[in-house]
Amino acid sequence: MKFxxxxxxxQLGDCYELIKNIPDKSIxxxxxxIPYELNKGxxxxxxxxxxxxxxxxxxxxxxxGIDYSILDELCRIMKNIYIYIWxxxxxxxxxxxxxxxxxxxxxxxxxxxxxxxxLGNLPFLSDLEYCLCIHEKGTKFYEGWEHKEKGWIxxxxxxxxxxxxxxxxxxxxxxxxxxxxxTKENDIVLDCFCGSGTTCxxxxxxxxxxxxxxxxxxxxxxxxxxxxxxxxxxxxxxxxDERGNKI
Numbered sequence: 001m002k003f004x005x006x007x008x009x010x011q012l013g014d015c016y017e018l019i020k021n022i023p024d025k026s027i028x029x030x031x032x033x034i035p036y037e038l039n040k041g042x043x044x045x046x047x048x049x050x051x052x053x054x055x056x057x058x059x060x061x062x063x064x065g066i067d068y069s070i071l072d073e074l075c076r077i078m079k080n081i082y083i084y085i086w087x088x089x090x091x092x093x094x095x096x097x098x099x100x101x102x103x104x105x106x107x108x109x110x111x112x113x114x115x116x117x118x119l120g121n122l123p124f125l126s127d128l129e130y131c132l133c134i135h136e137k138g139t140k141f142y143e144g145w146e147h148k149e150k151g152w153i154x155x156x157x158x159x160x161x162x163x164x165x166x167x168x169x170x171x172x173x174x175x176x177x178x179x180x181x182x183t184k185e186n187d188i189v190l191d192c193f194c195g196s197g198t199t200c201x202x203x204x205x206x207x208x209x210x211x212x213x214x215x216x217x218x219x220x221x222x223x224x225x226x227x228x229x230x231x232x233x234x235x236x237x238x239x240x241d242e243r244g245n246k247i
Contacts, residue, residue, distance in 0.1 A: 007188065010200055010212035010227070012220045015192035016070060018213050022077045027211075028187035029082050030074050031178065031199045033170055036088035037065030065091060070192070071098055077190070082139055084109075084178050085132045086170060092130060099134045107133040110151040111174065117156075129170075133178070147181040163231045164196040164222055175202040183208055197223025 001011075001021050011018050065088075075081055081104055085095060096106050109131040116127035141148070152174060160169045175198050183189060185207040191199035194212035196219060203210035204227060214220040225231070 006211045007209050008204075008211075010194055010197060010214060010220060010223050012214060012217065014215050015213040016067065016073075019070070019073045019077065019192060022190070022211070024076055025079045026188070027077045027190045028079055029084075029179070029183050029189045030078060031084045031175065031189055031191050032193045033086040033168065033191075033195060033198075034066050034091070034193050036168070037090045066193075068094060068098065071095075074190075074192075075102070080139060081134065081136045082182060083132075083134050084182070085134065087130055087132065089128075089130060092132065095132060095134075102136075104134050104136055105139075107135075107150065109133055111171075112151065112153045113156045114153055115155050131178075133182075141181055142184060143180045147177040149177070160196075163233075164226060166196040166219065166222070169196050170198055172198055172202055175199055176206055179203060179206055179208060194223050195219055197226045201227055 003021060003023055003026065006018075006021065074083060081099070081102060087095060099106060111129040111131070113127045113129070116125045154171065157169065157171045160171065161167060179189060179199075179202050186209060188209045188211065189199065189203050190211045190213075192213040194200065194214035197212060197214075200210045200212040200223065202208075212223060214223055
């Protein structure tokens with residue numbers, strides 16, 4: 001497939017193979033929410049809702065982390081190293097270690113959920129999620145101060161999870177802030193672990209070009225539909241007024 005034909009599409013397939021179609025130094029920003037590497041934990045050690053979430057994640061093969069060789073490919077295709085990575089706490093060290101060797105800067109971004117699900121006898125709540133913003137010296141940041149917070153406090157985005165049937169979906173508002181802070185209009189953003197399409201939708205709504213990749217057929221369909229204002233259940237998620245303008 002030609003690179004030009006991938007722009008503003010969500011490709012169905014294995015990103016470790018699809019990424020080979022992207023030329024060197026052609027991507028302005030990578031924004032990914034990688035499959036988390038999760039502790040298996042003992043049986044009965046966590047609540048029912050958490051156990052169900054982990055079961056759903058295991059069903060989709062998104063509890064075993066990533067093959068870190070993908071980082072070499074991502075560095076190859078970026079014009080300059082500029083990447084946001086949502087990851088589990090266990091994955092922070094190997095990712096940071098990799099990019100420190102490339103003399104990159106790392107910003108640690110935090111999402112604190114103010115209504116986390118209790119986890120039984122575990123020592124701490126699972127109320128934090130981690131996003132690493134990694135870039136080279138001289139990287140440009142854009143827009144105003146309102147897009148530059150390193151931390152956010154909010155409720156768990158239950159509504160998005162229900163609308164788009166993805167257990168680890170990130171709030172669209174956060175993703176848009178990051179993209180506005182790190183790109184210009186018409187820049188190309190890659191999300192090779194596309195999931196329900198949050199990154200691609202954020203790009204579409206902010207005037208950026210995007211390339212999405214998703215290996216799971218169900219999530220791929222959900223993501224494509226989401227870009228067209230359709231939820232996982234087939235309902236319209238976007239409302240219009242009598243003149244056809246988006247409300």
